[in-house]
Amino acid sequence: MEFLASLIPPSLSAHAPAVIVVTPLLMAAVAALMPNGRLGWAVTLISTVFAALLALSLIVEVQSAGVISYAMGGWAPPAGIEFRIDALNAVLLLVIAALGLLSVIYALPSVADEIAEDRQALFYSAFLVCFAGLVGVAITGDAFNMFVFLEISSISTYVLVGMGANHDRRALTAAYNYLVLGTIGATFFVIGVGFLYMATGTLNMADMASRLPDLSDSRVVQAAFAFIIVGLGLKAAMFPLHLWLPNAYAYAPNFVTSFLASTATKVAFYTLVRFLFDVFWPEAPFVAVSFLWVFAILGIVGMIVASVQAVFQDDARRLLAFSSVAQVGYMMLGLGIGTAAGVSAGMLHLVNHAMMKGALFMALGAFAIRFGIRRISDLNGFAQSMPFTSIAFTIAGLSLVGVPMTVGFWSKWYLGVAALENGWWWAVAALILSSLIALAYVARMLAAIWVAEPHHDKAGAIAHARAPWLMLGPLWVLAIANIWFFFQPDFLVSLTNAAAQAALSGATR
Numbered sequence: 001m002e003f004l005a006s007l008i009p010p011s012l013s014a015h016a017p018a019v020i021v022v023t024p025l026l027m028a029a030v031a032a033l034m035p036n037g038r039l040g041w042a043v044t045l046i047s048t049v050f051a052a053l054l055a056l057s058l059i060v061e062v063q064s065a066g067v068i069s070y071a072m073g074g075w076a077p078p079a080g081i082e083f084r085i086d087a088l089n090a091v092l093l094l095v096i097a098a099l100g101l102l103s104v105i106y107a108l109p110s111v112a113d114e115i116a117e118d119r120q121a122l123f124y125s126a127f128l129v130c131f132a133g134l135v136g137v138a139i140t141g142d143a144f145n146m147f148v149f150l151e152i153s154s155i156s157t158y159v160l161v162g163m164g165a166n167h168d169r170r171a172l173t174a175a176y177n178y179l180v181l182g183t184i185g186a187t188f189f190v191i192g193v194g195f196l197y198m199a200t201g202t203l204n205m206a207d208m209a210s211r212l213p214d215l216s217d218s219r220v221v222q223a224a225f226a227f228i229i230v231g232l233g234l235k236a237a238m239f240p241l242h243l244w245l246p247n248a249y250a251y252a253p254n255f256v257t258s259f260l261a262s263t264a265t266k267v268a269f270y271t272l273v274r275f276l277f278d279v280f281w282p283e284a285p286f287v288a289v290s291f292l293w294v295f296a297i298l299g300i301v302g303m304i305v306a307s308v309q310a311v312f313q314d315d316a317r318r319l320l321a322f323s324s325v326a327q328v329g330y331m332m333l334g335l336g337i338g339t340a341a342g343v344s345a346g347m348l349h350l351v352n353h354a355m356m357k358g359a360l361f362m363a364l365g366a367f368a369i370r371f372g373i374r375r376i377s378d379l380n381g382f383a384q385s386m387p388f389t390s391i392a393f394t395i396a397g398l399s400l401v402g403v404p405m406t407v408g409f410w411s412k413w414y415l416g417v418a419a420l421e422n423g424w425w426w427a428v429a430a431l432i433l434s435s436l437i438a439l440a441y442v443a444r445m446l447a448a449i450w451v452a453e454p455h456h457d458k459a460g461a462i463a464h465a466r467a468p469w470l471m472l473g474p475l476w477v478l479a480i481a482n483i484w485f486f487f488q489p490d491f492l493v494s495l496t497n498a499a500a501q502a503a504l505s506g507a508t509r
Contacts, residue, residue, distance in 0.1 A: 013054075013061070015070075017058065017070035017083035017085060017139055018070060018072065020051050020135055020139070021083075021132055021135055023047060023050060023051060024047050024048075024128040024129070024131050024132035024135070025128070025132045027044070027046075027128055028125045028126075028128035029125070030043050031043040031044055031124045031125040031128055033121070034121040034124075035121070036121065037115070037123075038108070039121070040120055040123070041108050041111070041120075043124065044124040044127060044128055045104050047128055048097075048100050048101045048104045048131065049101060051097055051100070051101075051135065052101045055094060055135075056094075058093060059090045059093065061085075062085055062087060063087075067084065067085070068083075069082055069083075069141070070082065070083040070084070070085075077204050077206070077207070078202050078203075078204035081140075081141075081142050082206075083139045083140055083141060084140070084205075085139050086502045087501065087502040088270070088273065088278070088500075089270065090495070090499070091347055091350070091351065091495050091499045092138045092266065092267065092270045093139065094495070095266060096131070096134050096267070099259065099263055099354055099358055100134075100259065100263070102474035102477060102478065103258055103259040104127075105470055105473060105474050106255060106258065106470060106473075107124075107127075107255040108468075109468040109470055110253065110255045110369060110471060111123060113369050114164070114166060114167055114255075115166060115253060116166055123160070126156045126159045127156070127160060127256075129153075129155075129156040130152075130157050131153075132152065132153075133150065133151075133152030133153025133154070134149075134153045136148075136153075137149040137150055137153065137267050138267065138270065141204060141205050142204055142205065143196065143203050143205050143208065144190075144193055144197075144203045145203075146205075146271065147189055147190045147193055150267075151186055153264070154182045154186065154235075157182075157256075157260065158178055158179045158182070159175075160252065160253070160256045160260075161174055161175040161256060162174075162175035162176075163252075164251050164253045164256070167253075170247065170250075174247035174251045175248070177243070177247060177248075178244045178248045181234060181243065184234065185230075185232070185234030185235045185241075186231065186235075187231070188230045188231030188234070189231030189232060189235075190231075191227045191231075192223075192224040192225070192226070192228035192231060193224070195220050195224035196208055196224045196228075196279075198220055199211075199215055199218055199224065200212065205274070205275075205278060205279050209278060209279050209280075209281075212281050212284075213281045213284075216286075222286050225280060229290065229294065232268050232272045235265075235268035235271075236265050236269045236272060236328060237265050237325055237328050238298060238299075238328060238329075238332055239298055239299075239301055239305065239325060239328070240301075240302075242306070242328070245265075245324065245325060246318050246321040246322055246325070247321075249261060249317060249318075249320070249324065250315055250317040250321055254361065254362075254369075255365065257365075258358050258361035258362045258365060261320075261324055261357045261358065262355075263354065265324065265328055266350045266353075266354060269331050269335075269350060270350070273335060273346075276335070277343070277503040277504060291338040294336070295332045295333070296332070296424075298329075299328075299329040299332030299335070300329065301329070302325055302328065302329030302332065303326050303329035303333070303430060303434040304326075304329075304430060306326035306329065307323070307326040307434050307437035310326065310437075310438075310441045311440050311444075313376075314375050314376060315374055316373065316374065316375065316376050316378070316379065316445065317361070317364060319444075319445070320360055320361060320364070323400065323438065323441065324353075324357060326438070327349070327353045327357070327400075330346070330353075330411065330412075330431075331346045331349050331350055331353075332346075333346070333415060333419070333427060333431075334346020334349060334415055337419060337422055337424070339418060339421065339422065340500045340501060340504050341414070341421055342415075342418040342419075343499070343500040344418075344496045344500035345411070345418045346415075347496040347499045348410065348414055348492060348496040349411040351492055351495075351496065352407045352408055352410070352411045352485070352492070353411070355396075355407065355478050355481050355485075356400050356406075356407070356408055356478075357396075359392060359395070359396035359478035359479050359482065360396045360397065362392075362471065362474060363390075363392055363396065363475055364393075365471065366389045366468075366471045366472065367386065367389060367467075369468070369471070370466075370467060376444055376445055376448050377448060377452075379448040379452075380452035380453060381449070381452055381453055381454020382449045382454070384454045385454055386466065389472065390450070392472075392475050392476055392478075393449065395479045395483060397445060397446055399482040400438060400442060401435060401438045401442050402438075405483065405486050406482050406486055407481070407489070410485075410489050410492075412435060415431060416428045416431055419431070
């Protein structure tokens with residue numbers, strides 16, 4: 001990682017916090033002007049490679065030097081806008097950069113199959129705007145600019161989801177519902193930020209944090225907390241605020257679904273962690289009570305209810321979409337535990353879920369480009385038709401369940417350990433129950449792939465196909481990562497432990 005980070009010149013590395021956001025925004029305009037989709041894809045690929053190198057440079061600097069504070073325009077915080085990177089958002093930056101790059105490599109054949117040629121350049125332009133917004137949320141230290149970047153990513157996402165209408169007109173309804181609910185979430189969030197500004201007189205989150213402990217009895221601060229939690233909970237698809245997610249994931253283009261499932265809800269979850277520990281005072285009664293009675297309880301209900309809903313889905317992508325709601329529940333449980341071990345476990349599951357769900361949706365996209373599958377029954381016999389894609393899908397599916405020898409096992413292990421440290425045996429029971437239900441719906445898909453009668457062509461022979469290499473490459477990188485990080489978990493565990501310590505150090509500032 002240090003070698004890749006060293007490819008960025010020191011003069012550029014000094015301005016990396018700003019450049020990593022500005023570059024994809026500027027290149028989005030360039031991509032939109034490209035005469036065809038391939039050139040638009042090339043511009044997007046160059047932009048994400050550059051952003052990934054900048055992200056690695058920032059992560060290495062955080063590990064060696066601690067917190068990075070970058071004053072935009074030379075205006076020192078708190079009066080000026082600050083970009084601030086520490087061990088907490090360095091994890092998220094790594095996820096966005098890595099999954100963004102892999103998704104773009106995967107995109108070329110997938111987008112060519114699903115998006116009309118005359119719209120492909122604009123499609124890549126919208127993706128770069130979304131990518132820039134997600135990165136901006138990850139590194140900004142200003143509460144209002146966090147809202148701005150959330151909306152930059154959200155508005156472009158509505159467009160990306162709606163462009164799935166070329167294959168399924170239901171994408172338009174899904175995009176509209178996403179827009180309405182996303183706007184409600186954004187409105188709640190910005191009202192909360194407005195209340196905080198009224199109470200503290202500042203928008204810089206570090207400055208807010210230094211003033212809020214003296215205002216814990218303020219009704220304005222308590223109202224701000226409620227608005228922000230609801231707004232971000234909706235953005236994160238926290239149960240029962242998840243209604244926008246199943247259709248958005250099911251009917252968006254395959255590339256969009258794989259990218260959003262890996263990043264979008266993770267960004268909102270990070271923002272919740274940032275506000276709960278780094279802005280609000282966790283020892284305040286109205287904050288402390290939320291850990292158990294909001295995040296832990298709703299997380300557990302979401303884990304079980306969404307998993308049960310997934311069992312009864314016939315559409316493969318809707319099944320995985322409800323699974324994503326359940327997996328957000330695991331992250332919320334880690335947040336609700338409220339300890340360093342719980343936050344670390346939640347952040348670890350954030351990273352692991354990005355890898356496993358990214359691989360699952362990429363595999364479904366590879367199946368679809370060759371056979372046009374949508375329903376689970378369409379997967380019948382794919383182990384013989386597309387063996388390499390089927391094996392990768394199986395690895396990611398087992399990781400989703402938490403089977404040993406996959407990275408998903410560590411997520412549930414550390415969540416269970418953190419819950420037991422709090423004496424929450426009932427949370428461990430819920431983890432086991434949710435995992436068993438996940439096994440049921442994953443087994444349905446794996447049985448169709450490996451056991452059911454394979455598809456046959458018109459001559460009666462088994463229909464064989466291979467996904468394009470640009471789709472298989474990123475898919476197998478994620479599939480291998482799901483196994484590699486089971487045997488070598490120290491890197492991810494050290495990152496997420498550092499993230500948890502950074503969050504809790506903000507709480508004790």
